[in-house]
Structure formats: C-alpha cells, structure tokens
Amino acid sequence: PHRTELYEDPPSGCWPIVYSPDYNITFMGLEKLHPFDAGKWGKVINFLKEEKLIADDLIVQAREATDEDLLVVHTRRYLNKLKWSFVVATITEIPPVAFLPNFVVQRKVLRPLRTQTGGTIMAGKLAVERGWAINVGGGFHHCSSDKGGGFCAYADITLAIKFLFERVPGVSKATIIDLDAHQGNGHERDFMDDPRVYIMDAYNRYIYPGDGFAKRAIKRKVELEWGTEDTEYLQKVHTHVEGALNEFKPDILVYNAGTDILDGDPLGGLAISPQGIVKRDEVVFKAARRRRIPVLMVTSGGYQKRTARIIADSILNLHSLGLIHSQLAARGAAHPSLEQMVRDSAKDLGNLS
Numbered sequence: 233p234h235r236t237e238l239y240e241d242p243p244s245g246c247w248p249i250v251y252s253p254d255y256n257i258t259f260m261g262l263e264k265l266h267p268f269d270a271g272k273w274g275k276v277i278n279f280l281k282e283e284k285l286i287a288d289d290l291i292v293q294a295r296e297a298t299d300e301d302l303l304v305v306h307t308r309r310y311l312n313k314l315k316w317s318f319v320v321a322t323i324t325e326i327p328p329v330a331f332l333p334n335f336v337v338q339r340k341v342l343r344p345l346r347t348q349t350g351g352t353i354m355a356g357k358l359a360v361e362r363g364w365a366i367n368v369g370g371g372f373h374h375c376s377s378d379k380g381g382g383f384c385a386y387a388d389i390t391l392a393i394k395f396l397f398e399r400v401p402g403v404s405k406a407t408i409i410d411l412d413a414h415q416g417n418g419h420e421r422d423f424m425d426d427p428r429v430y431i432m433d434a435y436n437r438y439i440y441p442g443d444g445f446a447k448r449a450i451k452r453k454v455e456l457e458w459g460t461e462d463t464e465y466l467q468k469v470h471t472h473v474e475g476a477l478n479e480f481k482p483d484i485l486v487y488n489a490g491t492d493i494l495d496g497d498p499l500g501g502l503a504i505s506p507q508g509i510v511k512r513d514e515v516v517f518k519a520a521r522r523r524r525i526p527v528l529m530v531t532s533g534g535y536q537k538r539t540a541r542i543i544a545d546s547i548l549n550l551h552s553l554g555l556i557h558s559q560l561a562a563r564g565a566a567h568p569s570l571e572q573m574v575r576d577s578a579k580d581l582g583n584l585s
Contacts, residue, residue, distance in 0.1 A: 236301055238353045239399060242292040247558045248358040248365035249286060249547075250351040251277050252294040255369045259340040272540045273348075273369045273531070279544030285551060290558075292358065294351030294367070296343060297386065301353065304398070305390045305422065310378045314342060314385060323380035342385060345372070349388040352530055356392035359528040360400055360484060363521070364556050366547065371488045371532025373416035374441060382414065382440060383533075389486055390422040392528060393429065396484055404428060407482035407525075409473060409516060412490025412532045413500030414439060417446035424449045430480040432472055436460075436501045452476050458501050462508035465493070469512055473519045485520050485527045489513055491534030491542055499535055506542045513546045517555040 257270035269275075280286045302311060313319045317337045321330035329337055348369030359365035372384030380386075389408060396403040408423075410416035410433040420443070423429040434454035447453065452472050456465070477485075491509055492500035504512070513529070520527045531543055550556045 236298075236353075236395075238295055238297065238301060238350050238395075239357055242354075242358070245290065245558075246292050247286055247290050248292065248355065248362045249280075249368065250292045250294050250355045250358070250365065251368040252347050252351065254296070254347040255294070255344055255351070257341060257344050259336075269535065269537055269539060272534065272543075275540035276368050276531070276543045276547075279541060280547060283544070283548055285548060292354060294347050294354060294369075296347045297350040297353060297391070301350070301391070302346075302386060304394050305377050305387050307378045310380075314380075319380075320385065323375075323385050324383050345385045348372075349386040349391060352388035352392045352528070353395050355528050355530075356396050356484065356486075357400060359526040360396065360403060362526075363524075364517070364527045364529075366529045366531075366556075368531060368543075371412065371490060371530035373410055373412060373418050373488055373532060374414070375418040376421040379418075379421075381418075384418060387418050387422060389416075389419045389488065389530065393419075393423075393484070393486060397428065403483040405480070405482045406430070406484045406486060407432070407476060407480060408486045408488065409476065410434070410488040410490075411469065411493070411512060411516070412488050413492040413497065413502050414490070414533060415441055415443060415446065416488060417441045417443035420446035420449035430476065430482065432476040434469060434472065439499065439501055451480070456502060459503045461503050462505055462511075465502070465504055466508060466511055466515065470515050473516055477519055477523055477525065481523070482525060485516075485525050487513075487516050487520075487527055487529045488532045489516075489529050489543075489546075490532035491539045492532075494534065494536060494539065494542065497535055500533070506538070506545070509542050510546045510549050514549060514553065514555070517550055518553075521555055 255273040318330040351367040352370035355365040355367040370388045374382035375384035375387040407430045415435045432452035437455035493502045493504040495503040
C-alpha cells in the first residue's frame with residue numbers, strides 16, 4: 233500500500249501528543265445546540281501549555297484523513313452518504329445542520345472530525361514507536377465501516393488499528409479498552425469476527441446505543457448501573473483491565489478514555505468524580521506500561537464545560553508519575569541513552585518507595 237502522509241515521521245523532539253486547531257467545531261453558535269463542548273480539545277491543549285508541559289512546536293500536528301485513508305475501513309457508499317447534510321445532522325445530533333449547504337457541513341463539521349481521525353491514525357504509529365501517544369481528540373466509537381451515529385462520523389479506532397496491522401511490521405494483535413460511559417458499538421461491529429482484536433467495554437447498560445448485536449464482540453463486558461460511584465467503578469476497572477491484559481497480550485492498546493462518566497453528565501448517567509477519572513487513566517496506563525504494551529489514548533465523549541480541565545489534569549498526573557515522558561520509550565528505542573536509563577531507574581525506585 234502507498235505510504236500515506238499520516239505516516240510521515242514527526243520531528244523526534246515532539247511529544248507524542250497529537251492535536252490541531254482544526255479539531256474545534258465553531259460556526260455561528262450552532263454548536264451550542266448540542267450538549268457537546270465543541271471547543272473542548274483546544275481547551276485541553278491550552279491548560280497543558282499554561283502548566284508548561286508542552287508548547288505548540290512540541291506537539292504533533294494532526295493531518296486530515298483523506299478519502300483514500302478513510303476507504304481503508306469505510307465503504308464508498310457510506311462516505312457518499314455524508315454528502316447529504318441531513319445524514320450528517322442525524323449522526324452529529326445537531327438538527328439545524330440539515331439545512332446547511334453540504335460544502336459548509338464538510339468544512340465546519342466533517343473536516344474537524346476527519347482531522348481528529350487523522351490524528352488517531354498518526355497517534356497509533358507514534359504509540360508503537362514511543363510506547364505511548366495521546367490524541368487530544370478522536371474516540372468516535374459509535375461509527376463502523378458503513379454507519380455513523382452518536383456524534384461519530386468516522387471510525388477512527390478501527391482505522392488506527394487497521395493501519396497498524398497493514399503498515400507496521402510486528403503489530404498483529406490489538407486490545408481496545410473502552411471506558412466511555414457508552415457502549416462502543418462501532419469498533420465492536422467492525423471487529424466482530426476478528427480474533428486479532430480483544431475488546432473490553434465498561435458502560436452504563438441502560439443508555440445509548442444498547443446495541444445487542446455489537447455486544448457479541450465484547451470479550452470483557454462490564455455493565456454498570458445508573459449512578460455508579462468511584463469506589464465500585466475503579467475496583468471494576470482495575471480488576472478487568474488486569475484480567476484483559478493477562479488474558480491476551482496485544483502489540484497495541486487503544487484506550488478510549490471518555491470523560492462522560494463524570495458525575496452530572498447529562499448523557500452518561502454515572503457519578504464518577506474528577507479525581508476518579510484521573511485515577512482511572514492512571515490504572516490503565518500503569519497496567520500497560522508495566523507490561524511494556526504501547527498505549528494509544530483518545531479522549532472520546534464528555535459533555536460538560538469542566539471536562540477539558542479534567543483531561544488536562546489527568547495528562548499532567550500521568551506525567552508526574554513518570555508514566556508518560558517526551559523521550560523514546562524503551563520499546564521504541566533500541567538503545568536509550570545511558571542518562572535516560574539512569575533517570576528511568578531512579579524514577580522507578582522513587583515510585584516503589
């Protein structure tokens with residue numbers, strides 16, 4: 233297959249944090265008709281810049297996925313359907329979009345989602361090279377090869393995994409850990425009969441999409457009750473993440489880190505605190521890093537104004553614990569510098585004490 237632009241190597245000094253200002257959806261206040269904070273992704277980056285974790289030239293600039301890229305998973309028929317504004321209005325759940333000319337919809341709604349999708353694909357390769365990567369957007373887990381829904385127009389998780397299987401030697405098994413409040417029926421339908429992909433999904437059992445067919449693809453199903461709180465939630469996540477990674481040793485872990493589990497989320501129906509979300513991400517990264525499994529994290533759902541701050545706090549926490557850092561990870565670099573090895577072992581000792 234041709235080498236896509238999404239697989240060009242970023243400057244080695246960059247953090248494997250992928251973002252583009254094009255992620256954010258803004259037009260005439262229309263985005264306010266959806267409970268979604270359509271500028272959430274930019275806000276996360278601004279918090280990380282304020283905390284001096286990153287600077288603009290240190291993050292990897294996402295590029296828009298082209299039709300050619302999207303066709304690795306999507307049917308031509310599905311991509312053609314997105315040329316109808318009313319179809320996009322249904323998928324994004326913003327009804328007035330139906331009345332906009334499609335060129336406006338392409339530019340203002342679908343291009344941001346295609347850029348986030350390109351970001352997830354880029355982050356997949358970065359994760360394998362560096363040991364971890366975070367796409368500040370993406371996580372469109374309700375979209376499958378021929379059907380969108382629930383704000384998800386492109387199947388970025390499926391795409392990232394298929395790209396890795398096809399183009400990165402040594403990647404032949406993947407685990408998806410989906411901790412968004414909703415069931416990830418898109419990737420589940422896409423990988424239904426694929427033994428190379430292991431899916432763990434923890435979600436509120438009573439809310440959208442309730443896709444019984446897709447549930448057959450879940451290897452570890454954690455169905456949660458309304459109003460589940462931190463203690464029970466974190467215990468379940470810990471048990472099942474450990475169990476999943478002990479049961480199946482993947483070459484890449486795709487972590488769908490939706491923040492719509494937050495207490496008060498109008499759609500998620502769970503009651504997890506901000507600290508609980510930070511702890512949850514820590515549990516997943518610790519489990520993966522301990523086993524030297526590269527992690528690709530995407531941010532997925534989360535529909536409250538305070539969500540961006542929590543995502544930023546979680547990334548800062550992962551950094552302060554040494555679970556993510558800008559240097560190449562041991563897996564990615566055959567010969568990490570001596571000083572890096574000394575730093576890492578000192579950090580490990582610090583974490584043990």
